[in-house]
Amino acid sequence: MSTEERIAEARARLAPFTDAVEEAAPDRLNAPLPVEQLLPAAAALIEGQWSYLTTITGTDLGPEAGEFEVLYHFSSGALVTTVRVRIPRDEPAVPSVCGLIPAASFYERELMEMFGIVVEGTPNPDRLFLPDDWPVGVYPLRKDFDPSEATVVIEKDPAND
């Protein structure tokens, strides 16, 4: 399947959800979607294992814009189809795609701890990368992250000695 055919296929698969699919680069499609349509769109893209979820990128559009954008990159051959979901900054939540794609668990855990985005229904909401004693409510990849908030507390745990 050539990349052109893949682009046509991806457009066809996403047609029920949006007609705003744009070609950002010869091998890249952007599909901005409302958050409710994330799951059905993801299901359509991976149906028959046509593509796989490469990763989930969280981006902070900044406190002024008041939004996060979560990018779900689906790869199929050379083509990357990015499903872009915008969510409000004051109540950031996306549904978990783990029901469809079990391997997404690590990406969702990363998204949760780095941006403080609530991933509803993810099987394991524990921290993945950040230390256990990282302060609650401090999300390092947010644009307004203040390093001084992240005091590092080293507790002496008798059970660990």
Added chain:
Amino acid sequence: MNFFADVIQPILALLVFPGGLFVLALGLVYLWVNRKLVARLQNRIGPRWFQPVADVVRLFVKEEIIPEDANPALFVALPIVGLAGVLTASLYVPLFGMAAPFSYPGDLIVTVYLLSLLTLCIGLAGANSTGRFSLVGVTRTLTQMFSYEAPFLLALLSPAIIAQTWQISEIIAYADGRWLMFTHPISFVIAIIALMGKLEMPPFDAPEAETEIVAGAMTEYSGRGLALFKLGHGAELVIGVALVTALFMGGTANPLIWLAQTAVMLLVLSLVQVLMARLRIDQTVGLWWRYGSVLAIVQIVILIVWERIVA
């Protein structure tokens, strides 16, 4: 009563030569030879001659850390008991081409079980120290012991049957100049391989597989205890090699020939060690019970039939 012959000599034999210090020193030398050979076979340079000695000295100097949940008395006593067992075993085995200082009917069985005492002590020590890795190591150590012990004994049984005695000195007297390794090839091979199991050398090092369970039963041991276990291991190596050499490679010889024989034996052990990947514990058990024991019994049956026909 000759004071020297009856009192001083046994004490010397027990503490200095051929038991005691001599066995410990020889054990360290053999450990080094083994390590060096393995290194050279892997195209590495290997440790310098004093490395095992330096290791043991360093361990003796180090602080010994006793785990909170372990019974301290047992923790300290087990390495001593294990080492004592091995040193006692050394009194019944001809070392350095000389006759063993002590001998009585049935000493072969006692020697084999004294050698197992060290393994048992390591097992108990691991169980006592209650670490996760130790506990997994213990189950493996003991499982492995139950698997190689029978074939090892069966392999040693064939010279015993042919010589019609359980006394090491008498078997050797029979084996003198006969080189039983050619007439009992299966037993010889099984004895060598079982010895590797006893010494927990690769491919039978699952009980202390560092990539899985760190150091197995000895994980929690640091200072003196570990040094004693190391010394015991070295002594076990010497005694095991000496026993198999004496039984299968033409009985006692002069010290130089004995050294050459054991060196060849070490080379063989090292070669096998290098060429093999580690077996999982279930594979080890399967190997011994499925093939080892059966083959050893086949050898004995052949021997008995042969005896009957020849006789």
Added chain:
Amino acid sequence: MINGNVKPAEKFVVPIGPQHPALKEPGHFELTIDGETVTAASARLGYAHRGIEKGAESRSYVQTLYMMERVCGICSHIHGTAFSLVVEKLAGVEAPPRAQAIRVLVAELERIHSHLLWVGVGAHEAGFDALFMYSWRDREVVMDILEALTGNRVNYSANVLGGVKCDVTPEAAETILKGVDFLEERARQYLEVVQSDAMFLRRTRGVGTMTREEALTLGVVGPTARASGVTQDLRKDAPYAAYPDFPINVITETAGDLEARFIVRVKETIESCRIIREVLANLPEGELTTRMPRRVKEGEAIVRLEAPRGEVFYYVQSDGTDTAKRVKVRTPTIANMASVLHLSVGHQLADVPMILAGIDPCFSCNDRSVRLTSAHGNDVWTWEKLRQHGIEAYR
């Protein structure tokens, strides 16, 4: 934690890591075992998390390049190349053909290095130290080649934005070819060993088997996927740098067990040798670098590369300055990690290190904060204090 009292009724949990002889890098796995059989597994990463993605938001593109090279110690070149390519894409600049060919050359040498290293690690986990020692001895040859070519044994730093730093002289090509001949001969010998050594096969054949279906569901990448019969190699699917000119043969196996993973990696080593010869024979003439603007125009770009371990994914957003707005790195290990947890269950404890090693994990890739431990009880370090401490320490 290790010395907990274990009651018979309790679940027996064996912790592996963060410090464990099986893992040369820090990661924490908890294996619940029943006898010798693993019944559950969980992972905790982040012990080597360095906040590289955040760090990239406060450094210039040029500086970030070198930070990206340090995402991974073994495949440093692929990360450098990925970042160079993605920034070049953003800036609308293309590196000259000779530079692209040299990027491929170094990448393939790096692949040989990585795969030989992995064969050694995998063999060591199986207690087969002879294979470990010999493959690492031979790895020295490729490291020497890389050192002579790029100037360092690990962080090659062959890339600059818009090209490469190092050139291949005819004499250097000669040395490389000689080394590659030796390496290919050795790789064929190792192929023989991993395919036929009876003792080693007992530890690899039928262990950690992953079917093609499972591989696709778990989203594994790279040699791990190819060993399960997934024909997926970005060098062929989405050729980058000079790969359009130097096509590769995708190597797949169907068994999906550890043996297949060994075979795929060793065969890829041999394939890399072929590509290196081809690149050296057809090295385009010309410049090594092209002019690269310091400020990169606004936009976003994605680059996907085939690292020795699998697919590397780079996403960069720029806002028109000389600093990236957002850099996202997805390394192959994190894509493969889920498969380890999945495959471990039901296997023997002894097989877990091998299954873990089977994906060629790289924890520093995986974790991309600073922690200072103090022996004196509770201790609070603010980031400011920590920064101050760093400044003091390096004055």
Added chain:
Amino acid sequence: MSNAKLATMFRDVFGSLGKKPATELYPFVRTEAPAHLRGHVVWNSETCTGCGLCAKDCPSNALEMIVVDRKAKRFVMRYRLDQCTFCAQCAASCNQDSIALSHEQWELAALTRDGYHFIWGKPDDIAEALAPKSDNGDKPEA
């Protein structure tokens, strides 16, 4: 296991018995470093124009260019070896080829950081550059 053989590495292993070990005896036997090795930074003050690109691009802030007087070509270079990552970006950034990385000076390990802080330039330039607040109007560049 139809094709399985025992001891497939026998030839390698047994052959090594008579071979010299592959181990390098490094501190006793030194091999020459390749010509492209990236070691200690070497700065040529004669050709330097003081543009400061090297310091700007340095990913680890190991270089600092202090311009005492640009017209008179009075520059002072501060180099922190302990921060240097030997990436050679400074050499790549330099338009005058005034910076190179030595392939002779690479055995740089030491027990203290004392010898790791270099200030290069003419003695009076250095004195002026390091004096608190130069009064000739030129601001030292970071």
